[in-house]
Amino acid sequence: MKKHLRLLEFILPGLILYAVLFMYPTISALYYSFTNWDGLSPSYQYVGIQNYEKVSKDIIFNKSLTNNIKFMLFVVIVQTVVSLILALQIYKKSKLNVFYRALYFLPTILSSVSVGFIWTFIYDSNLGALNKVLSMIGLEGLTQSWLGNPSLAIFSIAAVQAWAHIGQMAVLFIAGLQSIPPELKEAAIIDGASTFRVFYHITWPLLAPAAAIVVSYTTIQSFKAFDLVFTMTGGGPNYSTEILSTYVYSSAFLNYSFGKAATASVYFLILIAVITFIQFKLLKTDRVSY
Amino acid sequence: MQRILGQLLLISFAVIIVAPLLIVLFTIFKTNSEFFSNPIAFPKHATLENIEQLFTKQTMLRYFWNSAYVTLTTVIAELVLSTGIAYAIMRYGKSKIAALLFSLFALGLMIPSQVNMIPIYSLLRELSLTNSHFGLIIVTLSILMPLSVFMLTGFVKTLPKEIIEAAEIDGASEFRLFAQIVTPLMAPFLATTAAFLFVIVWNDLLFPMLLLVEKSKLTLPLALIQFKGEYITNYPLLMTGVIVTALPMIVMFVFLQRYFIAGTLAGSLKG
Numbered sequence: 001m002k003k004h005l006r007l008l009e010f011i012l013p014g015l016i017l018y019a020v021l022f023m024y025p026t027i028s029a030l031y032y033s034f035t036n037w038d039g040l041s042p043s044y045q046y047v048g049i050q051n052y053e054k055v056s057k058d059i060i061f062n063k064s065l066t067n068n069i070k071f072m073l074f075v076v077i078v079q080t081v082v083s084l085i086l087a088l089q090i091y092k093k094s095k096l097n098v099f100y101r102a103l104y105f106l107p108t109i110l111s112s113v114s115v116g117f118i119w120t121f122i123y124d125s126n127l128g129a130l131n132k133v134l135s136m137i138g139l140e141g142l143t144q145s146w147l148g149n150p151s152l153a154i155f156s157i158a159a160v161q162a163w164a165h166i167g168q169m170a171v172l173f174i175a176g177l178q179s180i181p182p183e184l185k186e187a188a189i190i191d192g193a194s195t196f197r198v199f200y201h202i203t204w205p206l207l208a209p210a211a212a213i214v215v216s217y218t219t220i221q222s223f224k225a226f227d228l229v230f231t232m233t234g235g236g237p238n239y240s241t242e243i244l245s246t247y248v249y250s251s252a253f254l255n256y257s258f259g260k261a262a263t264a265s266v267y268f269l270i271l272i273a274v275i276t277f278i279q280f281k282l283l284k285t286d287r288v289s290y
Numbered sequence: 291m292q293r294i295l296g297q298l299l300l301i302s303f304a305v306i307i308v309a310p311l312l313i314v315l316f317t318i319f320k321t322n323s324e325f326f327s328n329p330i331a332f333p334k335h336a337t338l339e340n341i342e343q344l345f346t347k348q349t350m351l352r353y354f355w356n357s358a359y360v361t362l363t364t365v366i367a368e369l370v371l372s373t374g375i376a377y378a379i380m381r382y383g384k385s386k387i388a389a390l391l392f393s394l395f396a397l398g399l400m401i402p403s404q405v406n407m408i409p410i411y412s413l414l415r416e417l418s419l420t421n422s423h424f425g426l427i428i429v430t431l432s433i434l435m436p437l438s439v440f441m442l443t444g445f446v447k448t449l450p451k452e453i454i455e456a457a458e459i460d461g462a463s464e465f466r467l468f469a470q471i472v473t474p475l476m477a478p479f480l481a482t483t484a485a486f487l488f489v490i491v492w493n494d495l496l497f498p499m500l501l502l503v504e505k506s507k508l509t510l511p512l513a514l515i516q517f518k519g520e521y522i523t524n525y526p527l528l529m530t531g532v533i534v535t536a537l538p539m540i541v542m543f544v545f546l547q548r549y550f551i552a553g554t555l556a557g558s559l560k561g
Contacts, residue, residue: 004382004385004387006464007378007381007382007464008378009374010374010375010377010378010464010468011374011375011378011391013371013374014371014372014374014375014435014439015375015391017371017428017431017432017435018394018395018398018432018435018436020432021410021413021428021429021431021432021433022398022406022432022433022435022436023394023398024409024413025406025408025409025410025413026401026405026406026409028409029405029406029408029409032408032409039408039411039412082303085299086299086300086303089296089299089300090300100300100304101551102543102547102551103304103307103308104303104304104307105547105550105551105554106307106311106540106543107307108489108550108554109489109539109540109542109543109550110493110536110539111492111493111495111510111511111514111535111536111539112493112495113493113495113511113514113515114493114511114514114532114535114536117514117518117528117529117532118310118311118314118529118532119310121314121317121525121528121529122310122313124525127325127326127329127525128329129309129310129313129329129330132329132330133330163306163307163310166303167307168554168558171551171554171555172554172555172558175555195292213558214558217558223402224402224403226404226495226496227495227496227511230495231495231515231518244404245402245404248404248405248407249404249407249496252407252408253500258408258412261408262408262409265402265404265405265408266405268402268404268405269400269401269402269405272400272402273400276400
């Protein structure tokens, strides 16, 4: 017991800060979601579940939710598949492979604001490199207003998110691949197994835990992709790139309906909890070890 | 055949990563008028005008200082606070307190900042801590605590128990154990965690944007946002801002690569 008390001095400074500036605000977000507070005035009223009804019927909220799901599916699929394919090529130790890993990782250390501006520039319909290059190689038909076309813009941003994080996810797969004993594969190859069979029966089962991490990390990241959307389109055109995080932000700080924003953030939290739980259940079961 | 395909793939992806960055790099050495006639290729008349203009028209050194000050203070304080907690979790061993403490922080990993940003903002306003670096630092500390406690607890559990037990039997106090035995053993892990946190704090947008108002207090990502408003028609100058603000991070990455990459590994395992 004495030891327990002595350890308190290691815990308390951090815990107090965390309690005051993280846990208390999280709980009060729940509380605000039942009020009509505008964020400024000293008085506000308890309005019950009124905000929850309003937000769930709000067209823009529903649009943000749909956009967020589109964004997530695109990023999760592209990022997972591409980083896995790349990792399979560069997981072995060699100087060239180490160089590739560092190069692919590079965008990860740039701020999302920088990445957002770089790609706003590359996507620019008149001066941007993407359209210029497409016209130069005779693909004028494909030139686009990448961020101005409402049915395309959300995917243009999702592609940037993937561009910035594929190298990071490749690192996770590489760590997974390096943990597989090479003798296993060699034995299978000597026995005449095809490359595909070796991958499917030996590599993949052992790689599943790494894949689980990549998928769940990417999912959470794609819900948090506030900075990119904020810097590239600010949610436009016509809310076609509004996602949950930007919706909460603009409800609170542009429209001053804190109650509504808090409600949307509670929905947001529930959604993340549900997705995390489902993934945890789905991916936890198929761990294999030889 | 398969090898050639593999190499082709690696080179194509390298081009996808490097090409946009190279085009941006070319752009910063072009005048605005050259840029209009030659938006992609290597500059014909390379000029340092944009860099000069950025540093004379903007208080760039102030922004760098703000970012450096906020980031270094936050990362160091975060390591001190979270290593203490991780150490306590390890010392509590298999007791219920350890599990409770750990889950309290692990729970925080699931909560996106958009959930608690509103109450945090109004709390800081009540405390008159908005528009201050101190306010931003304590908020960032609390926001990143779940992540750093999670990472450091994972690391601290891999330390050899015998060394700690031996020191304990020799009568070392809890503080001595922490400061003289555990912390030195943790050094490489602290560097890894620091690298990971450094990137996050240096690049953070949301809370600096909510909390900092005055121009003289802005951090680099906020300064960039402000340049966008001013230089909307001048890509070369805006891209100069992008490159100049990213430079310290790129230099650090070149020298401390393995810590960045190890940090990603440990930090992503939170999923």
